[in-house]
Amino acid sequence: MVQLTSIILYCLKQLSKERTVYSIYHLLNGKKSSQTIQDAHLFSLKKFFGVLSPLSRDSYDSMIRTLQEQGYIINHGEQRFLLTSSGESFLNKHPILNELNGWEYHQITWPFWERLSLLIQVASNIVHQEKCYIPIQKNKDVHQWVKTVLKEMKVPKYDLGRMIYQELIACFEHNKTLDPSVLVFRLTGFQQIGLTPMQTAQKLSMNHFDYQLQFINIIHYMIRKIAEKPEQFPILSLLQQELRQQHELTQSSRKTWQLLIQGYSLEAIARLRKLRESTIEDHLVEIALYVNHFSIDPYVEQKLQEEILAVSRRIASRQLKLIKDQVNKASYFQIRLVLAKYGGS
Incomplete structure (x- = not known):
């Protein structure tokens, strides 16, 4: 499983303990959830979206165990893994397939x-x-x-x-x-x-x-x-002919977007929809990814937006924790919003 091993190792390296190992499973399966879509964008993993669907949970769990047994990855708790030096070496010797473009082409x-x-x-x-x-x-x-x-x-x-x-x-x-x-x-x-x-x-x-x-x-x-x-x-x-990839908001995010248009606050939407505020925040990040005219200014002041982007460019990373360490006054939600809105620019 050289190709699949390389992809999993590459994804784990990009995630750098910021997501569980199952975020990769959902990514490969092309799960249409706010979290998976955001992960694909924020960690530059869009190329793998939906390229191995359907992949069973049992098969995936077996692969992760095999990678541990081979000494390529090490468990850092809470289902988060890091590459070992052996894993890094394997990845260097076996580069990932360079034509995969799941995000653009998975539907066609x-x-x-x-x-x-x-x-x-x-x-x-x-x-x-x-x-x-x-x-x-x-x-x-x-x-x-x-x-x-x-x-x-x-x-x-x-x-x-x-x-x-x-x-x-x-x-x-x-x-x-x-x-x-x-x-x-x-x-x-x-x-x-x-x-x-x-x-x-x-x-x-x-x-x-x-x-x-x-x-x-x-x-x-x-x-x-x-x-x-x-x-x-x-x-x-x-x-x-007539095969065009259409990136759309998930149904739940679309409902949140409609309430935002009507002038409801983030807190009010959470109450109305009986969802956690963190879930509504996920929706806002997804909206920032797809809706060009959506302004994040009410949630992140302009100066802080510029500071987050400057730090992300300087350290050449979109990893939330690395940015947060240098922009303490920004919340993780604010960092995610800024990266979703401008991180691809």
């Missing part, structure tokens, strides 16, 4: 794959003039998308297979670090059924989790590469 990863795999199957059977076969994807929306694309496409259908092949070659030719077989073995064509994820992992002598991460890494690479220069990929660029 699987629709993109479903479209790609079905379009390739259809193109392959067209080339061989085969009309009777079982579609590899069951999603009716994907079926309809392929029908629409074939109907509107301005190229001869018999050229479709050749064009897709050429575009795939062009997509991968400039990145020699990726192994296309991770994806190719999964593809279905004329009289050829693609392998399952487990079968492909076994064929490539990979752990199942590492294979899944490698597969998503390649899909995210393709999404990025095609979006950057769609004119070079006239067929593959169609895969992203």
Whole structure:
């Protein structure tokens, strides 16, 4: 589990005891909670959001125990861990996959794959003039998308297979670090059924989790590469039609936002919603992340905002405790608000 081990170690290093080890579990699963969304932003872990969903709690617990037994991490109490020198060494030798972009692509990863795999199957059977076969994807929306694309496409259908092949070659030719077989073995064509994820992992002598991460890494690479220069990929660029990542407030934060608009104070919202003030504070941090015109001035005076940002830049860290140590008059809530609003600038 080299890839997954590297990701967990990297996340623990970024968290630096400020969150429990289960914050990483929720991150990998793409949990849509205020806390997980904030953690992804504040600790620069957005790339891992939802890249291993669904990951079971038992599997994750087993991984953490294994990392302890291997001497890569040490428990500092309250389910918080730090890397040992061995863990640091492992991370240096095994860098994380550099194309993962879960925050931007987690909602479109699987629709993109479903479209790609079905379009390739259809193109392959067209080339061989085969009309009777079982579609590899069951999603009716994907079926309809392929029908629409074939109907509107301005190229001869018999050229479709050749064009897709050429575009795939062009997509991968400039990145020699990726192994296309991770994806190719999964593809279905004329009289050829693609392998399952487990079968492909076994064929490539990979752990199942590492294979899944490698597969998503390649899909995210393709999404990025095609979006950057769609004119070079006239067929593959169609895969992203109407697939747009939408970052929205969680339902609970949306309710808090509506009450804020109506002029209610943080304390009043907590009473009305029968929630702890700390929960409402979480909502405000999430609102600061997403709502551009939301002003944090009522909660953090301008001078203190500037001081928090200056310290964060000087120490090159967004770790709350490190900033708090140097800006004692700021609360953790205020620091989180400032980082949420301006930390990405």
